[in-house]
Amino acid sequence: MFDISQFSLKGKIAVVTGGGRGIGQAIAFAFAKAGAKVVITSRKAPDLEATAAEIKAFGGEAFPLPAHLGKMDEIKKMVSTVMDKFGRIDILVNNAGASPAMGSVLECNERLWDKLMDINLKGAYFISQAVANIMVKQGGGKIINIASVDGYNPEPGLSIYSISKAGMRMITRAFASELISYNIQVNTIAPGPISTKMMDSHWGHLPLEEAQKVKQTVEKMLPSGRIGNPDEIAGAALYLASAASNYTTGAEIIIDGGLLLGNHLSG
Ligand SMILES: NC(=O)c1ccc[n+]([C@@H]2O[C@H](COP(=O)([O-])OP(=O)(O)OC[C@H]3O[C@@H](n4cnc5c(N)ncnc54)[C@H](OP(=O)(O)O)[C@@H]3O)[C@@H](O)[C@H]2O)c1
Known part of the structure; x- marks a missing residue:
């Protein structure tokens, strides 16, 4: 019979990038409510500290850790700080990302490409690599990548973002296929428009x-x-972080209010 306690994250150490606001914050709240100790990391300490204070206020455990996650040295430092404090990482959510106004493919420049790819793709890849090496030694773990519906259909004016999110889907599949024998499940959530x-x-x-x-x-x-709203992403993240998803890897959960069905009437 199905055991609801599979959804518990009690005793788990989770790292949520971009956990100080938006979707990452909602995921951090959900994980903390499910019993995990949650490391929230992004550039801005005030957002992280405010989120950690909210988590502590409902009796959860959270640790704000400022880092620029598009930079290799800061990624390494972030992961080693978590390991020094907790000695393990059970769950990683690659949620940090940016989507600045870009303009036409005829105009986008190299600086924008590098800025976007550094955080949306390179950061996610190398954080996953560092954490996966830890999970291999631990005997398992969960990695969740936040992509986007734009990784399926390009959004006009957001070409680099859309390309980065299509790449994020392939990070999931590449890591999932190589890590399956280590009991590490790697999955994607692809949100549609979220406030x-x-x-x-x-x-x-x-x-x-x-x-x-x-x-x-x-x-x-x-x-x-x-x-x-961000809470509508958090439930799927909880499933993918929990033992309930132990047979789920390389999967994509699209949460877009039906947007990719593409059959709606516009008004
Ligand atoms: N909202 C949507 O409609 C939507 C739809 C599809 C996908 N998504 C994806 O969902 C994820 C979360 O987005 P959101 O909507 O919650 O947006 P958001 O509120 O702007 O949050 C983005 C998060 O990423 C962090 N971040 C950005 N650049 C960073 C860097 N260089 N290093 C470390 N952290 C960085 C930000 O924190 P700091 O500023 O403190 O660094 C912030 O916590 C993103 O990957 C986004 O692409 C969002």
Whole structure:
């Protein structure tokens, strides 16, 4: 009979990149509620500290660890700091990412390419590599990569972001296939539009009334009629972090309110 305690993360050490806000924060809250000790890491200490304080307020355990995760030296330092403190890593969520306005493929420059690829792809690859080596020695672990619906269909004006997210899906498959014999499961979550600072940046620069209009127009075009919220990603992350997903690897969970079905009427 199904044992609900499979969803418990009690005693697990989890690292959530970009855990100080948005989707990463929601995942960190869920993991902490399920009993994990959660390391949250990104560049900005105040976001991390505020999130850690919220987790402690509901009785969870969280450790803010500032790091620029597009830089190899900071990745190595972040992982070794976690190991010095906890001696193991059971769960890694590669969630940190950026999506600045880019413009046409006719215009994107090398600086933008490097900036995006460093955090969205190179960081995820080498954090996974460092953590996978630890998980191999431990006898297992879980890696969850946050891709995007843009990794399936390119979003006009966001070419480099879309390419990075398609690459993220392949990081999952490459690691999953090589690590399956070490009891390490590697999976992707591909969100659609989710209400976070990243999503709000599409209209955040506009005056309030205009911003609301743009947001409503976007929502009308979505099959679900609304933008999702970060908690709607956290449940899938909890499944993929838990023993309930021990037979799941190389998989992709698309959470997009039906966007990729592509059969909605626009209004
Ligand atoms: N929101 C959506 O609609 C949506 C849809 C599909 C996929 N996603 C993906 O979901 C993930 C989370 O995005 P979000 O929507 O929650 O956006 P967000 O609120 O902007 O969060 C992005 C996170 O990444 C961190 N980050 C960015 N650059 C970093 C760097 N160089 N080093 C370390 N951390 C860095 C940020 O923290 P600091 O600024 O402190 O570094 C922040 O915590 C991203 O991978 C994004 O591509 C989002």
